Amino acid sequence: MNPGISSSPFLNSGNSVPRIMLWVLLALIPGMLAHIYFFGWGLLINLGIAIPTALASEALMLRLRQRPIKPFLSDYSAILTATLLAIALPPLAPWWLAFIGTAFAIIIAKQLYGGLGYNPFNPAMVGYAMLLIAFPREMTTWLPAQSHHMAFMDSLRYSLFEVLPSGHNIDSISMATPMDIVKTRLGLNMTIDEINAQFHNLFGMLGGRGWEWVNLMFLLGGMLLIFIRVISWHIPVAVIGSLFSCALVFQLADIDAHASPLFHLFSGATMLGAFFIATDPISAATTLRGRLYYGAGIGIFTYIIRTWGGYPDGFAFAVLLMNMAVPTIDYYTQPRVFGHQDD
Amino acid sequence: MSHPYRDIARNGLWSNNPALVQILGLCPLLAITNTMVNSLGLGLATTLTLIFSNVTVSAIRHWVRPEIRIPVFVLIIASIVTVIELSMNAWFHELYMILGIFIPLIVTNCTIIARAEAFASKNSIPHAFADGLFMGLGFTLVLLLLGTLREVIGFGTLFRQIELMFGDHAKWLTVHLFGNYRGYLLAILPPGAFLGLGFMIAFKNMIDKRIARKHQAIPVKQLVQIVK
Incomplete structure (x- = not known):
């Protein structure tokens, strides 16, 4: 009898790259449905552009790098990058926004660094940050959250030709995000209550009308991921905890000039970022203690950029900044090996 | 030393290019190359500085004691840059305003002190002149290429603001x-410069690898024939 010779580990969790990626994609679905409910068909159109672009750029780069194409294309990682980027894009965007962003994310942020497992930066966030820097106007034209919106074909027509149905223009149907509004109005010395009144209950129940539901759904999906152990609790808890604490401290200091902690948690990209972007196993810290530092850093930077920075939401930049710090964090948080002394 | 000038030219333009191989003078290289005209202006100013400083350093190389050579080189380079800065201010005032701090900063461009130290202080005046010329041209060409790339991608134009350099008569040269x-x-912001330079270095390395492979192929064949 040949018992078969193999090296450790002898027990594994049954996880594999495609399985994890697929679960993450499934967990995104509730949030995406809420996104479509409040912001219209744009997300589907962006997805329809981003996913084929991601697969095509991945195939092109794998071919140039003389790597096998099929196993890498079927591990869903490119699809996940495209999906995350598509969710982050404004719902009413010209097609080339998703196209350029996804191609940049896959070609430059992922494949030029060596492909899956070698990229120090989260590809979707690199793509998003690039778009935000290069096309600030297109990237900040959001729609107001509402349950009745443009028909699918009108949305598609705008995406392809940037033509709106007659009687509309982009300024009349678009609106800055709650995050953006709060930032600009606070800059004009308005108080939080005045902003809320001027924009007819902008903040909803928790933070941002419409946005709170999208964030809650992403929170739900994230809880599922923690429950089935695709991600660990450390990073999301640290992100949310530090963002909450920062916001609380400043709100207690001056309640009129700072948005509430709940607004920070349930508006913008917080829940999507904390559970789905910051937890990217490749670009995040790997030690358990390191993950707490990494998550806390993201929360703090997000708050700093949201409050004093030049852009309305800072999650992408916060993630990229902390990605840069990951090697240092991992170096200083190596766990003590059993039997060795702590030094 | 069969063809000293050919070697100097090849060194400056390709195999030891200050921007692509030595990666010197990155600060002006990355900051200024957002249009062709800016790149050309800075490139020419740097080339002029390189030629004058190389020639001067070479001319005094027998009289400068090694202990104090670096301060002397810096003084020479600073004087030359000052002359160039004042002349640009006089004749290309708008371009001078755009290039701004980067003209006086040519003093700190490592390429210039590196060539003075590594080449001009050890070689004759004509050789030093050629080295300054070709190193400067190599730098200018990279600047110009990067500037063109960034201008085409960033603004979608060629020869934008050309009138700054050649006067209003040259305005028709601007192409949309x-x-x-x-x-x-x-492409116009600093990340574009880093990305562009990265791609240019990668492209140069690719060409070098192709050439090396071609040259390698012949000796192996000959070896096989010899063994046979």
């Missing part, structure tokens, strides 16, 4: 490549 181009801000 695409109708109704929105511009790609990233």
Whole structure:
């Protein structure tokens, strides 16, 4: 009898790259449905552009790098990058926004660094940050959250030709995000209550009308991921905890000039970022203690950029900044090996 | 030393290019190359500085004691840059305003002190002159290529603001490549410079590798024939 010779580990969790990626994609679905409910068909159109672009750029780069194409294309990682980027894009965007962003994310942020497992930066966030820097106007034209919106074909027509149905223009149907509004109005010395009144209950129940539901759904999906152990609790808890604490401290200091902690948690990209972007196993810290530092850093930077920075939401930049710090964090948080002394 | 000038030229333009191989003078290289005209202006100013400083350093190389050579080189380079800065201010005032701090900063461009130290202080005046010329040209060409790339991608134009250098008569040279181009801000901002330079270095390394492979193939064949 040949018992078969193999090296450790002898027990594994049954996880594999495609399985994890697929679960993450499934967990995104509730949030995406809420996104479509409040912001219209744009997300589907962006997805329809981003996913084929991601697969095509991945195939092109794998071919140039003389790597096998099929196993890498079927591990869903490119699809996940495209999906995350598509969710982050404004719902009413010209097609080339998703196209350029996804191609940049896959070609430059992922494949030029060596492909899956070698990229120090989260590809979707690199793509998003690039778009935000290069096309600030297109990237900040959001729609107001509402349950009745443009028909699918009108949305598609705008995406392809940037033509709106007659009687509309982009300024009349678009609106800055709650995050953006709060930032600009606070800059004009308005108080939080005045902003809320001027924009007819902008903040909803928790933070941002419409946005709170999208964030809650992403929170739900994230809880599922923690429950089935695709991600660990450390990073999301640290992100949310530090963002909450920062916001609380400043709100207690001056309640009129700072948005509430709940607004920070349930508006913008917080829940999507904390559970789905910051937890990217490749670009995040790997030690358990390191993950707490990494998550806390993201929360703090997000708050700093949201409050004093030049852009309305800072999650992408916060993630990229902390990605840069990951090697240092991992170096200083190596766990003590059993039997060795702590030094 | 069969063809000293050919070697100097090849060194400066390709195999030891200050921007692509030595990666010197990155600060002006990355900051200024957002249009062709800016690149050309800075490139020419740097080339002039290189030629004058190389020639001067070479001319006094027998009289400068090694202990104090670096301060002497810096003084020479600083004087030359001051002359160039004042002349640009006089004759190309708008371009001078755009290039701004980067003209006086040519003093700190490592390429210049590196060539003075590594080449001019050890070689005759004509050789030092050629080295300054070709190193400067190599730098200018990279600047110009990067500037062109960034201008075409960023603004969708060629020879934008050419009138700064050649006067209003040259305005017709500005070409708009695409109708109704929105511009790609990233290419004009610093990240575009880093990305562009990275791609240029990668492209040069690729060409070098191709050439090396071609040269390698012949000796192996000969070896096989010899063994046979």
